[in-house]
Amino acid sequence: MDGNPTAAATPVISAHGLHKWYSGVHALRGVSLDIRQGEALGLVGDNGAGKSTLISILSGLHAPDSGEVRVEGRPVRMRGPRDAMDLGIETIYQYNSMVPTMTIARNLFIGREPLKARIGRFGILDERRMRAESVAAIADVGLHLRSPDALVGELSGGQRQGVAIARALYFKSKVLILDEPTNHLSVKETAKVIQFVRSLSAQGVTCIFISHNLQHVFASCDRIVAMAHGEIVLDRPAGETSPEDIQTVL
Amino acid sequence: MTFGKKLSAAAALLFTVAAGPALAQDAPLSIVFAHHSSASNPFWQAVKKGFDDACARVDASCQMLFTQTEGSVQEQLANIEAGLAREPDALFLTIVDNAAFDDVVQRARDAGITVIAVNVDDSEGAAGNARQAFVGQGFVAAGYALGQAQSANFPEEGPIRVLMGISAPGQNWSEQRGEGVIKFLEDYRESSGRDVEWERIDSGTDLGVTADRVGAYLASHPETNAYFDTGLWHAGVARVLADRGVPPGEVLLGGFDVVPEVLEQMKTGYIQAEVDQQGYMQGFMPVMMAYLAKNFGLSPADVDTGQGIVTPDQADDLMELSAQGLR
Amino acid sequence: MRRLLKRSLQKPELAATLLLILLVVVFQILSNGFFLSEANLRGFLGLMPEMALVATGVTLLMICGEFDLSVGSVFALMPMTMAVLMTQGWPFLPAMTAGLLLCVVIGFLNGWLTIRFAIPSFITTLGMLFMARSLTVVVSGGFPPRLNMEAIPASLFVAFVGPGSLVRASFLWFLAIALLMGFLLGRTNFGNWVRATGGFLPAAQAMGIPTARVKITAFIICSVLAGFAGMIQVMRLGSPLPSAGEGLELQAVAAAVIGGTSLWGGIGSILGGIIGAVLIRVIDNGLVLSQVDGSWFKFAIGALTILAVIGNSWLRKRGQAMKISEH
Numbered sequence: 001m002d003g004n005p006t007a008a009a010t011p012v013i014s015a016h017g018l019h020k021w022y023s024g025v026h027a028l029r030g031v032s033l034d035i036r037q038g039e040a041l042g043l044v045g046d047n048g049a050g051k052s053t054l055i056s057i058l059s060g061l062h063a064p065d066s067g068e069v070r071v072e073g074r075p076v077r078m079r080g081p082r083d084a085m086d087l088g089i090e091t092i093y094q095y096n097s098m099v100p101t102m103t104i105a106r107n108l109f110i111g112r113e114p115l116k117a118r119i120g121r122f123g124i125l126d127e128r129r130m131r132a133e134s135v136a137a138i139a140d141v142g143l144h145l146r147s148p149d150a151l152v153g154e155l156s157g158g159q160r161q162g163v164a165i166a167r168a169l170y171f172k173s174k175v176l177i178l179d180e181p182t183n184h185l186s187v188k189e190t191a192k193v194i195q196f197v198r199s200l201s202a203q204g205v206t207c208i209f210i211s212h213n214l215q216h217v218f219a220s221c222d223r224i225v226a227m228a229h230g231e232i233v234l235d236r237p238a239g240e241t242s243p244e245d246i247q248t249v250l
Numbered sequence: 251m252t253f254g255k256k257l258s259a260a261a262a263l264l265f266t267v268a269a270g271p272a273l274a275q276d277a278p279l280s281i282v283f284a285h286h287s288s289a290s291n292p293f294w295q296a297v298k299k300g301f302d303d304a305c306a307r308v309d310a311s312c313q314m315l316f317t318q319t320e321g322s323v324q325e326q327l328a329n330i331e332a333g334l335a336r337e338p339d340a341l342f343l344t345i346v347d348n349a350a351f352d353d354v355v356q357r358a359r360d361a362g363i364t365v366i367a368v369n370v371d372d373s374e375g376a377a378g379n380a381r382q383a384f385v386g387q388g389f390v391a392a393g394y395a396l397g398q399a400q401s402a403n404f405p406e407e408g409p410i411r412v413l414m415g416i417s418a419p420g421q422n423w424s425e426q427r428g429e430g431v432i433k434f435l436e437d438y439r440e441s442s443g444r445d446v447e448w449e450r451i452d453s454g455t456d457l458g459v460t461a462d463r464v465g466a467y468l469a470s471h472p473e474t475n476a477y478f479d480t481g482l483w484h485a486g487v488a489r490v491l492a493d494r495g496v497p498p499g500e501v502l503l504g505g506f507d508v509v510p511e512v513l514e515q516m517k518t519g520y521i522q523a524e525v526d527q528q529g530y531m532q533g534f535m536p537v538m539m540a541y542l543a544k545n546f547g548l549s550p551a552d553v554d555t556g557q558g559i560v561t562p563d564q565a566d567d568l569m570e571l572s573a574q575g576l577r
Numbered sequence: 578m579r580r581l582l583k584r585s586l587q588k589p590e591l592a593a594t595l596l597l598i599l600l601v602v603v604f605q606i607l608s609n610g611f612f613l614s615e616a617n618l619r620g621f622l623g624l625m626p627e628m629a630l631v632a633t634g635v636t637l638l639m640i641c642g643e644f645d646l647s648v649g650s651v652f653a654l655m656p657m658t659m660a661v662l663m664t665q666g667w668p669f670l671p672a673m674t675a676g677l678l679l680c681v682v683i684g685f686l687n688g689w690l691t692i693r694f695a696i697p698s699f700i701t702t703l704g705m706l707f708m709a710r711s712l713t714v715v716v717s718g719g720f721p722p723r724l725n726m727e728a729i730p731a732s733l734f735v736a737f738v739g740p741g742s743l744v745r746a747s748f749l750w751f752l753a754i755a756l757l758m759g760f761l762l763g764r765t766n767f768g769n770w771v772r773a774t775g776g777f778l779p780a781a782q783a784m785g786i787p788t789a790r791v792k793i794t795a796f797i798i799c800s801v802l803a804g805f806a807g808m809i810q811v812m813r814l815g816s817p818l819p820s821a822g823e824g825l826e827l828q829a830v831a832a833a834v835i836g837g838t839s840l841w842g843g844i845g846s847i848l849g850g851i852i853g854a855v856l857i858r859v860i861d862n863g864l865v866l867s868q869v870d871g872s873w874f875k876f877a878i879g880a881l882t883i884l885a886v887i888g889n890s891w892l893r894k895r896g897q898a899m900k901i902s903e904h
Contacts, residue, residue: 059783061782061783080785081782081783081784081785082785085784085785091783093779093780093783095779097780097783097784098777098780099772099773099776099777099780099781099843100776100777101772101776101777101839101843101844102769102772102773102776102843106769106772106773109769110769110773110780110781110784110786111770111773111781111784111785111786112784112785113766113769115766121766122765122766122767123765123766124764124765125764125765125766125768125769127764288820289710289711289714289719289819290653290710290713290714290818290819290820290823291819291820292719292720292721292818292819295714295719295720298719299719318707320820320823416871416872419871419872419874419875420872449868450870450871450872451865451868451871451874452871452872452874452875453871455820455823456820456821456822456823456824457810457814457816457818457821458624458627458810458814458821458822459624459861461623461624461814462620462621462623462624462858462861462862463861463862463865465620465623466617466620466621466862466865466866467865467866469611469614469616469617469619469620470608470611470614470616470617470866485814485815485816486814486816489813489814489815490620490623493623493737493813494616494619494620509720509721509816510720510721510723510816511721511815511816511818514723514815572720
């Protein structure tokens with residue numbers, strides 16, 4: 001494969017005919033979507049449109065009832081979030097993928113702790129490395145936190161999102177899914193997140209930005225996909241549409 | 251009596267005796283035994299054995315209801331109500347509270363059910379409750395007897411310091427046993443004129459906890475001559491003393507109920523006197539009385555299962571029986 | 578320095594430790610200096626390791642976000658099973674292994690039932706509490722078997738070691754296990770997973786942690802520690818009674834909470850649970866030595882426990898409120 005990131009080659013992640021039922025409700029009705037590397041895709045829709053369901057399948061949290069997901073062209077069956085993370089798909093969930101009672105360092109490496117000595121999957125934590133690298137990872141996203149030993153619960157909403165993003169980047173994700181990342185954030189923090197998503201795109205990281213706030217989506221993404229009643233109802237580059245168009249379709 | 255009347259009386263008697271067994275076979279005697287203890291108490295297993303053996307002998311349909319919480323009066327009452335719903339011929343119960351059972355027993359009596367109190371009686375006896383008889387040991391009397399038996403081992407000279415362990419403060423059986431021991435000590439002090447003092451503590455109903463608490467007390471009061479427990483948990487204390495290197499007999503130990511561990515400690519010399527409630531008898535006798543009541547209309551009578559004190563020389567013989575739950 | 582103080586006051590273990598020191602001083606005075614004497618400490622270190630072992634397991638499980646109320650019953654079931662097997666001729670090691678395996682099965686069931694049917698562990702383990710307690714009675718046939726002390730290397734577990742025969746081998750076992758658990762929780766990735774699972778389950782699951790397996794492992798550890806502790810107590814006191822450990826589960830949870838473990842999971846430490854257990858034993862022991870009247874005893878225990886938790890909470894709030902200028 002040549003290293004040209006913008007070549008219209010195989011999409012980095014794609015969904016084909018996904019169906020999903022939740023308690024008798026047909027939440028996804030044959031959704032198909034191709035996402036190219038480096039794209040910043042905004043996914044919008046009202047509550048119940050199927051955005052969260054689609055995302056939960058792409059992030060490995062749930063399995064579709066029918067249809068398939070492909071990563072770089074290869075069909076994959078993800079049995080859990082771990083499989084998705086191994087494939088380079090990182091998700092920042094709406095209600096935090098952080099454990100507030102644990103430190104930043106421990107949260108950063110949660111589930112993927114660096115080990116000093118190991119037997120099988122278990123081992124002794126390499127705490128020095130955890131601390132040092134968390135500090136570095138957080139600095140990389142422009143956050144300045146005093147200590148990696150601070151509890152995540154003590155951080156503000158924006159800072160927590162920052163740590164979550166830092167974590168996703170640290171593990172070199174190919175695809176970053178952000179589920180309502182600007183909810184409950186201050187104006188300043190929101191601006192930071194938006195700027196962030198843009199810079200990721202420039203670095204070749206693919207982003208899927210889910211939000212019900214159309215302003216934020218348009219500010220950060222270059223392609224908009226709108227969903228309603230479990231189906232995709234609009235799929236256009238951001239420049240060719242507007243928030244008003246979206247409103248009419250939803 | 252005229253010859254005719256004698257003949258009819260004899261015929262009636264013969265008929266009754268002949269019909270007796272037949273009657274018994276028609277409707278098997280059904281008995282419900284609801285007490286305050288939980289299944290993990292070894293003493294009640296002995297009672298159950300006596301109960302089950304007796305029931306087998308008279309072909310009775312019998313059920314013993316345990317509580318989930320040791321000593322819970324509410325649970326016991328609920329069990330009794332449930333048991334009465336099946337209209338048994340007889341109800342046996344432990345009257346661990348002077349008032350709580352008066353109503354249910356009266357109702358049972360009104361319904362014609364034979365009611366016998368076992369193991370623990372209303373402290374006002376027949377005056378306080380409508381039960382027809384009491385089979386068991388007088389707790390106060392038993393405590394007194396224990397104190398008396400142990401006093402034979404008191405040091406000949408010097409002050410006597412006693413620790414009275416109340417296993418379950420507030421519960422009839424424990425308080426009364428303690429009361430009995432203390433009553434004896436009071437009488438002893440008066441009659442002998444010696445310097446006798448005692449203290450009561452909440453000693454607990456767990457081997458580990460009792461051993462810990464009494465062990466701590468004994469260590470801080472080395473002048474203590476004797477410890478009385480209202481149950482069988484002084485066996486744990488014996489262990490603690492042995493571990494500490496205190497020779498047997500230096501601190502006299504005595505309590506209630508004969509279980510293998512207690513007998514073991516009697517053989518080693520740490521326990522000198524033990525009250526045997528004869529639990530097997532407490533389970534066996536009431537069944538027989540219920541049988542007689544149902545079939546021949548005989549009234550149940552009080553049975554004192556004894557102030558039997560077991561001493562170390564009897565330990566070996568009892569070991570075997572105890573292991574089978576017969577003593 | 579001030580920051581250090583602020584941080585420390587908020588650590589729940591510290592608050593519990595300060596309280597412990599305060600109580601020790603108070604009891605030392607009330608008992609006329611006897612509390613800290615060698616004799617008393619020796620006795621204290623008998624029951625304490627057994628209780629603290631149970632508290633350790635319960636603490637670990639609570640940090641993982643679940644409860645185990647069956648520990649008291651498992652405490653009795655394991656040694657009872659071991660003793661019964663030995664009366665059937667099994668040598669010590671296989672009998673002990675069988676007993677511990679039974680604990681593993683119980684722990685597994687507790688966890689699996691809770692997770693598979695999404696019921697609160699409070700309920701699952703409450704049910705197991707009754708089932709295991711009943712099994713203990715069933716296995717013993719109602720009558721506690723004699724433990725053949727010859728066949729057991731009891732000295733390995735409960736003999737006095739070290740100078741002055743102050744400390745028992747059981748204390749060393751406890752220390753080793755506690756250190757191991759602390760290490761497991763604080764320094765391994767498994768420990769990280771336990772904290773995450775208890776702290777915020779959705780996050781742990783989303784990050785790919787096998788939370789079901791983590792929880793079940795914690796349940797198993799909890800049951801095994803409880804069974805092991807029960808075995809040690811039986812070796813120390815000689816008799817596997819079916820009533821052993823009754824009420825232990827509440828004490829263990831209390832110990833964990835006093836030591837700073839949150840009832841909602843995620844927060845706590847092994848050290849905290851141990852300090853909590855020591856605190857509870859100190860309160861019990863100290864009150865015996867302070868000669869609190871038997872009938873008031875339980876009141877005193879309850880009052881002091883509440884005070885301990887209030888004191889803990891107050892110290893932490895003081896710590897949080899301390900103002901430290903940000904730079």
